[in-house]
Amino acid sequence: MIINCGPLTGFTQARYVIHMSTGKRLVLFRLPSIDPTSSKPNEKEGWSYYAMEAECPHAGGPMADSLIDIEDSAYVASCPWHAYDFNVETGESSVGIKACTYPIDVRGDNVMLEFPAEDGLNVALSKIEPVSEKVKLKNARPSETPTAKQEDSGMARYLDDDATLCDWAVHILNTAHPEHKIELTTHLFAIFTEREASSSPMEIGRGTVTAPDQPPREKMLTVNPGAMPRTGRGGTLKSRIAMLHALANIELWAIDLAIDICVRFATFQTEKSSEQLPRAYFHDWLKVASDEAKHFSLLRTRLEEMGSHFGALPVHHSLWLSAQETAYDLRARISIIALVHEARGLDVNPMTIQKFRLSGDAESVEALEVIHHDEITHVTTGHRWLTWICNQEGTDPVQVFRSNVQKHFRGPLRGPFNEEARLEAGMDKRYYEEMPNVVAAS
Known part of the structure; x- marks a missing residue:
């Protein structure tokens, strides 16, 4: 019919x-x-x-x-x-x-x-x-004139058509303004994807530029993770704002992590086989970065709808500390960032969503459900590329993961685990059950 x-x-x-x-x-x-x-x-x-x-x-x-x-x-x-x-x-x-x-x-x-x-x-x-795929940009330049008004400090600075993926990545990492960062990130993913289907795909630019040690932040009160104020259980407006603000900070760092994994490891080669990372690797992580930009925009918008704004509360940089810890090895970076931190998000997201649902905050629930759904695919991306590396090197991805957790993650992998979501992402119980309580050497 x-x-x-x-x-x-x-x-x-x-x-x-x-x-x-x-x-x-x-x-x-x-x-x-x-x-x-x-x-x-x-x-x-x-x-x-x-x-x-x-x-x-x-x-x-x-x-x-x-x-x-x-x-x-x-x-x-x-x-x-x-x-x-x-x-x-x-x-x-x-x-x-x-x-x-x-x-x-x-x-x-x-x-x-x-x-x-x-x-x-x-x-x-x-x-x-x-299917949700667009960020909520505040002051994006008109799409038909992406290079207009470069002198306007209130607008994000776009690179020219000859810029490589790594040029763009370093530019985004060095962009402190969060609105500019999400605009540039979604633009990069769009043009990289568009040019993949053309006769002139974007050059990767392997090894031509260097990623910053730490991306800058603009006008943020930064504290140690242990000094962060408690967010509460979501029963009050103040508590829900604090929870969304903390999540927005995580999403902003997640953009940088997905961009950094493209440029920092662009020259990576597998052991023995000396295989370079294929173009699909860069496409996958740019997709993750674009998703994280969307997530930040959803949370930032919701904060403003609730009478607050991003930057109103203190933030911490603990995610980037994990990035610095694993800056020397792509296997370690994927293991800790994608398969520990992102996977832990799969565990706690349903409980967070339920807190907002019980408070009657349907708008926040909608945004958080989009984020949870996307993050399953982000763990999948990490699992896919760790598996690809291990297949090239003749190693076991489970053992490589567990070894890196013991080296670089402080403390045990604590449950409860969202077994269904983890399995959807490719992580069966071998990855996270019965991990020893190992504290990494400082």
Whole structure:
């Protein structure tokens, strides 16, 4: 049967989740046409539309969060959990399993979906939800003039078209203004991704620039982690503001961590095989950085809606201390930042969300749920690239992880663990159960 998904003007983002009345969920992709001269039924005005099942047929991973690449003149979506890849038009993959895809036909100004239904079964469209992917920027420059008014100190400074990824990374790391940092981060991910599909991909610039020892911060009262005021349990407005402020500080450092892992380790080579990091590595971490920018913007916006602002309370730099501790080894950096700190976020996020839900703060709950969902994919990214390194080097990623935790993480990995979310991200119990209470040497 043919289902009208709505007018073209209603589709402005890259992906949407379609909910059917049967409970089935699909992902609708809106992607730039690879060949603008073609005239396929699913294409119009330079855009191509595709629909596929929302759950990866391998292990149920969320295809709404898939990574999109172009291979052999076709779009391929890679599951964020285990990187299984699927042609978005045919559903075929390189691993032998196939995803269900659904033909799209653009008729006039409407997007029409062909959905199979048994005779006599009434199937309808329940709702269409855009997948959250945009930050809430305050004073972003007009998109059509990204280099305008460079002399205006109130605007972020953009680099020219010849800048490498590492040039951009160091520029972002050295940007103290948080609004400029999130603007530049999302811009870098957008242009890097756009140029990956062109004939002139962005140069990486391996080894041409040096990352700063510590990114600067603007007008922030910094204290030691132990001197931070208690946030409370979320029962009062003051307590909820303190909790969101602490989370916003974490997200701001998380931007720098994802950017830093691109430039600091750009010249990394695996032992024995001497493999360089592939371009997909940089794309994945720029996606993480862009997500973290979105998260900061959601929390900053919510703080202002609640009558406060980011910078109103003290902050600490403990996350960057872990970055400095692991600056010499990519395996250690991924282990501690992505698979300890980020994974710990998966453990505590549901409890934090419940505190806000019990307080009736639905707006904060919505933002925190977006953050939790994204952070599962961030742990997946860490797991993917530690596994890639270990596969190249003939080592066991679990043992490499556990060894680095013993060296660089002070104290035990304490539960309770969100086993379901960790498993979604690729971390089974071997990674975190029965870890000895080891304190790293200072």
